[in-house]
Amino acid sequence: MASWIDALVRTRRNIANAFGRILVRSDGPDVESLEDLEDILIGADIAPRLAAEWVEKLAHAPRGHANARKALIRKMLLGHLDHGPAFEWRSDGRPRSILLVGVNGSGKTTTAARLAKNAAMCGLTPLLAATDTFRAAGADQLRLWGERIGCDVVAGASGADAAAVAYDALEAAIARKADTLIVDTAGRMHTQAPLLQELQKISRSLSKRMEGAPHETWIVLDAALGQNALSQAKLFNDAVPLTGAVVTKLDGSSKGGFIFSIRRELGIPVLWAGLGEGADDLALFNAEEYVDALLETGEKA
Ligand SMILES: Nc1nc2c(ncn2[C@@H]2O[C@H](COP(=O)(O)OP(=O)(O)OP(=O)(O)O)[C@@H](O)[C@H]2O)c(=O)[nH]1
Numbered sequence: 001m002a003s004w005i006d007a008l009v010r011t012r013r014n015i016a017n018a019f020g021r022i023l024v025r026s027d028g029p030d031v032e033s034l035e036d037l038e039d040i041l042i043g044a045d046i047a048p049r050l051a052a053e054w055v056e057k058l059a060h061a062p063r064g065h066a067n068a069r070k071a072l073i074r075k076m077l078l079g080h081l082d083h084g085p086a087f088e089w090r091s092d093g094r095p096r097s098i099l100l101v102g103v104n105g106s107g108k109t110t111t112a113a114r115l116a117k118n119a120a121m122c123g124l125t126p127l128l129a130a131t132d133t134f135r136a137a138g139a140d141q142l143r144l145w146g147e148r149i150g151c152d153v154v155a156g157a158s159g160a161d162a163a164a165v166a167y168d169a170l171e172a173a174i175a176r177k178a179d180t181l182i183v184d185t186a187g188r189m190h191t192q193a194p195l196l197q198e199l200q201k202i203s204r205s206l207s208k209r210m211e212g213a214p215h216e217t218w219i220v221l222d223a224a225l226g227q228n229a230l231s232q233a234k235l236f237n238d239a240v241p242l243t244g245a246v247v248t249k250l251d252g253s254s255k256g257g258f259i260f261s262i263r264r265e266l267g268i269p270v271l272w273a274g275l276g277e278g279a280d281d282l283a284l285f286n287a288e289e290y291v292d293a294l295l296e297t298g299e300k301a
C-alpha cells in the first residue's frame, strides 16, 4: 500500500520547512517566517482563516525548547481533525449499504472496488452495485474491477433506471446474505438539480427495500480540487445527507490541506483516503499519519 509520507509529498512541499523555521529561534519566530508560513499553508489549500489562526497562535506560543513547540504544532493541527472513531466494517446478518456519490471523475468507481476489497480482506462478503447506467462503460468498469478483486457485481442495462438497479442490488445482497452492498453511482455535477434528485431516488429506493438503508452515504472528493470540492459537497449534502467523506488522489495533489476544513464546513468525518491508483491504495483515514506526513516527522506522540 502507498504510504502517507509518499502520497503527501506535493501537499507537504515547503510546509515542514516553514514550520521548521518557526522552531529555530529560541526567542520565538520572526515576522518574516510567520508570513512565509501563512502563505505556504494557504498554498497547500488550508483555509486562509485557519492558516491565519495557526500563525497567530504560533506567534504567541510560549518560547522554549524546539521539541515542545513541535509538539504544540502537531497538537494544533490534530485539533482540527477531531474525527471520532475510525470506520469499522460490521456484519450483523443484514447487508449494510453504502452509497457513493460525487462529481464526475472524483474516483467513485475505483473507491467502490477498493472498499469491497477492503471489506473482503476483513472477512466480510461484499456485493457491488453499478448504478451508473448513463454509459455502458460505467458498469463495465466496475465489472472489470469485480473480476480483478473477486467480488460479484450487480449491474443494470445501459439506460436502465438507476434507482431500480439499486433496489435489485439490495434485493440480491439480501438473498446472497452479503454483509455489505457498495453502491457506485454515475458522476454528476453539483449544479445539475435533476441529477441530484436522481440520487435522492436511489437513496429512497434502497430505504424502500430495507429500513435504514443506505446506512452510509459517502461523498468521494478529489483532492486535486482542494477547497473547491467543499462547495460541491455542500450541494450534494443538501440533496442526500452525507455521513462521511472519502478523499481520493491525495497522491499527486498539492491541495491536501483542504482536509482540515471538511469537518468544519460539512460536519462529516473523513473516513478513507486514496493514496495511489492501486487496488490496495485506499487507507482508513488516520489523522496522526496525515499530520505526521505533513510535518514529515513520522513520530508518534
Ligand atoms: N492517483 C490516484 N488516482 C486515483 C485515485 N482514485 C481514483 N483515481 C483515478 O481517477 C480516475 C477516475 O476514477 P473513477 O473511479 O473512474 O472515477 P468516477 O468518480 O467513478 O468517475 P465517473 O464515474 O466518470 O464520475 C481513474 O483514472 C482512477 O484510477 C487515487 O486515490 N489516486
Ligand SMILES: [Mg+2]
Binding pocket: 108, 109, 110, 132, 138, 184, 185, 186, 187
Ligand atoms: Mg464511475
